[in-house]
Amino acid sequence: MKIAVLAPVAWRTPPRHYGPWEQMASNLCEGLVKAGVEITLFATGDSLTAGKLDYVIDKGYEEDRDQDAKVLECLHISNLMEKAGSFDLIHNHFDFLPLTYSRLISTPMVTTIHGFSSEKIVRVYQKYNDTSHYVSISDANRHPDLSYAATVYNGLDSKNFTFKQDAEDYLLFFGRLHPDKGVLEAIEIATRSNRKLKIAGIIQDEQYFKTAIEPLLNEQITFLGAAGPAQRNELLGHAYALLHPISFAEPFGLSVAEAMLCGTPVIAFNKGSMPELINHGTTGFLVDNIKEAVDAVTKIPTIDREDCRDWALSKFTTEKMVEGYLTLYHQLLNS
Amino acid sequence: MKIAVLAPVAWRTPPRHYGPWEQMASNLCEGLVKAGVEITLFATGDSLTAGKLDYVIDKGYEEDRDQDAKVLECLHISNLMEKAGSFDLIHNHFDFLPLTYSRLISTPMVTTIHGFSSEKIVRVYQKYNDTSHYVSISDANRHPDLSYAATVYNGLDSKNFTFKQDAEDYLLFFGRLHPDKGVLEAIEIATRSNRKLKIAGIIQDEQYFKTAIEPLLNEQITFLGAAGPAQRNELLGHAYALLHPISFAEPFGLSVAEAMLCGTPVIAFNKGSMPELINHGTTGFLVDNIKEAVDAVTKIPTIDREDCRDWALSKFTTEKMVEGYLTLYHQLLNS
Numbered sequence: 001m002k003i004a005v006l007a008p009v010a011w012r013t014p015p016r017h018y019g020p021w022e023q024m025a026s027n028l029c030e031g032l033v034k035a036g037v038e039i040t041l042f043a044t045g046d047s048l049t050a051g052k053l054d055y056v057i058d059k060g061y062e063e064d065r066d067q068d069a070k071v072l073e074c075l076h077i078s079n080l081m082e083k084a085g086s087f088d089l090i091h092n093h094f095d096f097l098p099l100t101y102s103r104l105i106s107t108p109m110v111t112t113i114h115g116f117s118s119e120k121i122v123r124v125y126q127k128y129n130d131t132s133h134y135v136s137i138s139d140a141n142r143h144p145d146l147s148y149a150a151t152v153y154n155g156l157d158s159k160n161f162t163f164k165q166d167a168e169d170y171l172l173f174f175g176r177l178h179p180d181k182g183v184l185e186a187i188e189i190a191t192r193s194n195r196k197l198k199i200a201g202i203i204q205d206e207q208y209f210k211t212a213i214e215p216l217l218n219e220q221i222t223f224l225g226a227a228g229p230a231q232r233n234e235l236l237g238h239a240y241a242l243l244h245p246i247s248f249a250e251p252f253g254l255s256v257a258e259a260m261l262c263g264t265p266v267i268a269f270n271k272g273s274m275p276e277l278i279n280h281g282t283t284g285f286l287v288d289n290i291k292e293a294v295d296a297v298t299k300i301p302t303i304d305r306e307d308c309r310d311w312a313l314s315k316f317t318t319e320k321m322v323e324g325y326l327t328l329y330h331q332l333l334n335s
Numbered sequence: 336m337k338i339a340v341l342a343p344v345a346w347r348t349p350p351r352h353y354g355p356w357e358q359m360a361s362n363l364c365e366g367l368v369k370a371g372v373e374i375t376l377f378a379t380g381d382s383l384t385a386g387k388l389d390y391v392i393d394k395g396y397e398e399d400r401d402q403d404a405k406v407l408e409c410l411h412i413s414n415l416m417e418k419a420g421s422f423d424l425i426h427n428h429f430d431f432l433p434l435t436y437s438r439l440i441s442t443p444m445v446t447t448i449h450g451f452s453s454e455k456i457v458r459v460y461q462k463y464n465d466t467s468h469y470v471s472i473s474d475a476n477r478h479p480d481l482s483y484a485a486t487v488y489n490g491l492d493s494k495n496f497t498f499k500q501d502a503e504d505y506l507l508f509f510g511r512l513h514p515d516k517g518v519l520e521a522i523e524i525a526t527r528s529n530r531k532l533k534i535a536g537i538i539q540d541e542q543y544f545k546t547a548i549e550p551l552l553n554e555q556i557t558f559l560g561a562a563g564p565a566q567r568n569e570l571l572g573h574a575y576a577l578l579h580p581i582s583f584a585e586p587f588g589l590s591v592a593e594a595m596l597c598g599t600p601v602i603a604f605n606k607g608s609m610p611e612l613i614n615h616g617t618t619g620f621l622v623d624n625i626k627e628a629v630d631a632v633t634k635i636p637t638i639d640r641e642d643c644r645d646w647a648l649s650k651f652t653t654e655k656m657v658e659g660y661l662t663l664y665h666q667l668l669n670s
Contacts, residue, residue, distance in 0.1 A: 068455040070405075071431070077458060078435035096406070100413035104439035119401040124410060 001329065002038045004054075004087040005029050006094050010069075010077050010251040012059040013043035017226040018176070018202045019062075020254055021114045024137075024321075025093040025153050025268075030324035031155065040087070054079065074095060081105055089329055096124040099132060108332055110135060112152070115251040116143065133332060135325075138273035138311075141251035150328050154252050154278075155321025157313075161231055161261035163309045164237035171297070172239035174232070174255040177213060178204040182245035182269065187216050188290050189243055189267075193297040196220050197243070200227040200235055237262035241284070241300050245293060246269035253277055256264045260284070260312035263305035267296045278315075283308040336664065337373045338366050339389075339422040341429050341464060344411050345404075346395040348378035349611040352561040353511065353537045354397075354567075355589050356449045359472075359489050359656075360428040366490065366657035379414045389414070397489070407434060411640040416440055424664055433457040443667055444658075445470060447487070451478065454537045468667060470660075473608035476586035477526070485663050488611075490656025491585050491647075495564055496596035498644045499572035505531040507574035508668050509567070509590040509600075510618035512548065517580035517604065522551050523625050524578055524602075528632040535562040535570055563647070572597035576619070576635050580628060588612055595619070595647035598640035611653075618643040 006026060014026035022043070029041045029049050039051030045058040056079045061069040077098050080219045084090060084105035092111040093100045102109045108205040112135045117121060125134065125146050130240035133149040135140045142151070171193070190197035199222065203209045214231060217223055229233055236242065242259040249272035256266050266284035268274045278284045284303065285296035314320075340363060346354035349361035364376045364384050374386030380393040391414045396404040412433050419425060419440035427433045427446040437444045445472045451457060460469065468484040471477045477486070506528070510523040518534060522542050525532035534557065538544045552558055562570055571577065577594040579591070584607035591601045591612045601619035603609045613619045619638065620631035649655075 068453060071455055071459055073463065074432055074435040078438070080480055082438050097409055100409040100416075101416050101436060101439060103413070104436060118403060124406055127410065132593075 001089070001333070002040070002087045003032065004040050004042060004083075004090045005032075005051075005079055006077070006090060006092045007041060007047070008094050008096060009044050009057050009060050010062045011044075012063065013049070016063075016213060017228055022060075023095055024112070024114065027090070027157060027318045028093075028321060028325060030157075031195045031318040032289055032325075035322050035326065037326075042076065054083070063104055068111075074121075074244040079324040082188045088333060090271055091325070092175050096121050099124055099128040102128060105132060107126055108133065110149070110328065110332070113136065113141070113143075113146075115141065115203075122146070122170055126169070133228055133328070134329065137252045138276050140273040142277060149322065152324035152328070154254060154257065155259060155318040156254070156257055156311060156316055158261055158317050160233060161258055161308060162233055162237055163261075163263045163305075165263065165305060166244055167240045167264065167305070168238045169240055170198050170238075172235055172242050172259070173197060173243060174227070174236065174259070175199070175201045175244075175253075176204040177201050177209050179208055179212075180246060180248045180250075182243075182247055183208075184212055184216075185245035185247075185269075185290055185293075187213070189245065189293045189297065192219065192290070193238070196222075197296065198235060198239070200220055200224045200232070214227060232258070233262070237265045241297065242266045243293065244274070245290070246274075248272065250274070257312055257316035261309040262322045263309045263318065265300055265303040265305070265308055267293050267300075269293075279307075279311050279334065283311045288298065306333035336424070336668070337375070337422045338664065339375050339377060339415055339418075339425045340367075340369065340386075341412070341425060341427045341433060342376060342378035343384070343429050344379050344392050344395050345397045346379075347398065348376065348382040350386070352563055353487075354395075356428055357395075357450055358589070359447070359449065359555060362490055362492060362653045363426070363428075363656060363660060365492075367660075368652040370657055370661065372661075373658070377411065389418070390435060405427050416667055423581045423668060430550050431456050434459055434463040437463060443468065445663065445667070447472065448476070448481075449476075449642040450476065457481070463581070468663070470663065472587045473611050475584060475608040475640060484667075485659065487656055487659035487663070488651055489526060489592065490591060490653040491589075491592055491596060491651055493596055493648060493652050495568060496593055497568055498596075498598045498640075500598065500640060501597065502575045502640070503573045504575055505569060505573075507534060507594070508534045508536070509562070509571065509577060509594070510536045510579075510588075511539040512536050512544050513516050514547075515545055515583045515585075517578075517582055519547055519551075520545075520580035520582075520604075520625055520628075522548070522556055524580065524628045524632065525556065527629045528623070530575070530632065531557075533557055533559060533570060533574070537561045537565070567593070568597065571599055574599045576632065578599045578628065579609070580625070581606055581609075583607065585609070592647055592651035595643040598644045598649065600638040600640070600643055602628050602635075604628075614642075614646050617664055618646045 005024035044057040082203040084107040090109040132164040270286040344362035348357040380390040419442040457550040606623040
């Protein structure tokens with residue numbers, strides 16, 4: 001089975017820091033290679049894979065801003081489309097644009113919809129609904145107007161997330177610094193709980209950071225910047241709990257799954273995919289507001305950190321994700 | 336011969352006011368229909384043509400800003416590409432993106448390059464250089480790294496531009512209000528010439544207009560806003576001369592050809608396509624700076640307005656453009 005995996009070209013695959021879509025394309029590729037599948041990864045030229053790498057774009061447009069994203073995207077996509085005949089199947093992680101080439105080639109294409117940046121892009125997915133094979137990354141993220149071939153949860157490399165039996169005393173916010181992610185709410189929860197809060201992530205909304213977040217930083221509430229893989233493992237593993245007070249229906253919360261892999265429970269606002277990610281009362285708590293989150297912090301001692309690890313291992317590993325996609329690939333190629 | 340003409344979807348085809356690429360796609364379509372060619376125009380749904388109209392986008396993204404241009408563009412392009420087999424030839428007026436679909440279809444595609452918005456987009460044209468048929472709209476606009484099948488000048492419907500033997504006393508600036516187009520320079524030329532200046536066009540750079548242009552408006556220097564076809568004909572036809580003191584290598588100056596069709600001479604900075612458009616000393620003057628432009632204003636009485644009209648009729652009509660493209664289509668389809 002020869003599979004082409006089409007990654008985005010915003011960042012390297014895998015990303016150095018932020019880049020969840022590229023991360024999942026990478027995890028899937030490496031997992032498929034291990035499973036003996038012949039993989040060609042289409043990504044930026046500085047990408048890393050145990051499979052074959054094919055590229056026309058040297059660096060991601062977010063890493064070298066002196067590039068035209070539209071130019072890079074269409075060169076990258078067409079490079080694969082023009083070689084479509086060499087593959088049994090194309091797995092698209094690149095959002096909607098590749099769909100518009102899909103009826104001009106005969107190779108079937110699976111598209112993982114990692115999220116809808118806007119309701120306006122749904123129109124493209126609708127057009128290709130009958131001839132495409134869409135995968136949602138949580139049941140919650142399924143759009144009512146689209147048909148899906150499967151839900152396959154994001155899968156993480158469990159080796160990168162070390163189980164820690166004993167936590168330190170800090171709460172953790174881990175993610176993009178953006179109102180959607182609830183940094184301000186996390187600060188409020190930590191303050192009312194009279195606990196330290198460590199904040200790690202890229203600043204995605206500079207204005208929000210400068211005006212809303214930075215003035216609140218002090219000895220108790222600290223900002224660490226973006227964390228790479230090693231620091232991420234340390235931060236997540238030693239946290240008393242991860243706070244995830246999101247204000248949007250998040251398609252999947254990578255840091256939620258990552259925290260649980262380290263044994264760290266999660267307190268999340270009950271939106272989007274959170275009920276699928278968190279086993280309420282066993283691996284953390286689903287809450288509706290700041291007050292409930294503060295109450296939940298007091299209940300963290302009732303959570304067994306091994307339960308968090310076991311739950312995440314059973315659902316959110318690369319092996320589980322590979323298993324889900326291989327089942328789908330075989331279905332499509334045998335039908 | 337069945338031809339598909341792919342227009343941009345920023346504006347209606349033909350545009351209501353501004354929209355030079357859409358205007359040329361329209362002029363070509365209507366001219367080809369008159370020449371007996373079977374034409375399907377792919378444009379916005381509110382477009383007008385004597386041929387067949389095919390569309391998936393109701394309104395241009397510049398006319399209804401509550402739309403996602405990227406979504407509209409790929410739906411519009413793929414709509415044609417998925418029907419490519421119904422046509423003998425596709426004529427692309429839509430910039431570089433359609434090229435990236437062109438190797439997935441078997442219908443040949445001619446691409447008129449109406450301009451390079453940035454040197455960064457040249458990379459796409461380079462990739463498809465050997466399998467595409469590029470047309471430049473002036474010899475001056477040819478990129479040294481690309482091969483061209485022909486130069487075909489933009490063609491105008493001469494019925495829309497009435498010859499006027501007797502001019503009024505005002506100078507005219509007609510075009511986008513943007514530093515590239517030299518509005519400020521035109522004001523300076525008019526002021527030093529002690530003549531009225533009428534300015535017409537869309538404000539493309541709001542900041543430039545507010546800070547540099549608006550403070551200079553008075554009884555002598557007037558701004559009329561964007562002009563539709565009827566007002567354009569009046570303004571161009573009655574002008575003493577058109578001032579065109581551009582600061583960039585303009586691929587083609589539509590208003591320059593339009594003015595001459597009305598019999599109005601043009602004083603232009605000698606850049607880009609201007610030496611191809613203006614017959615120096617006969618239909619206007621090519622100058623290098625404001626001082627030379629002021630001198631040229633004093634020489635306008637030496638220009639015979641009929642010479643302007645005749646020159647423009649011999650080079651810049653729809654019929655000439657259709658003739659140029661039909662020659663190319665036949666070459667390609669017979670080769």
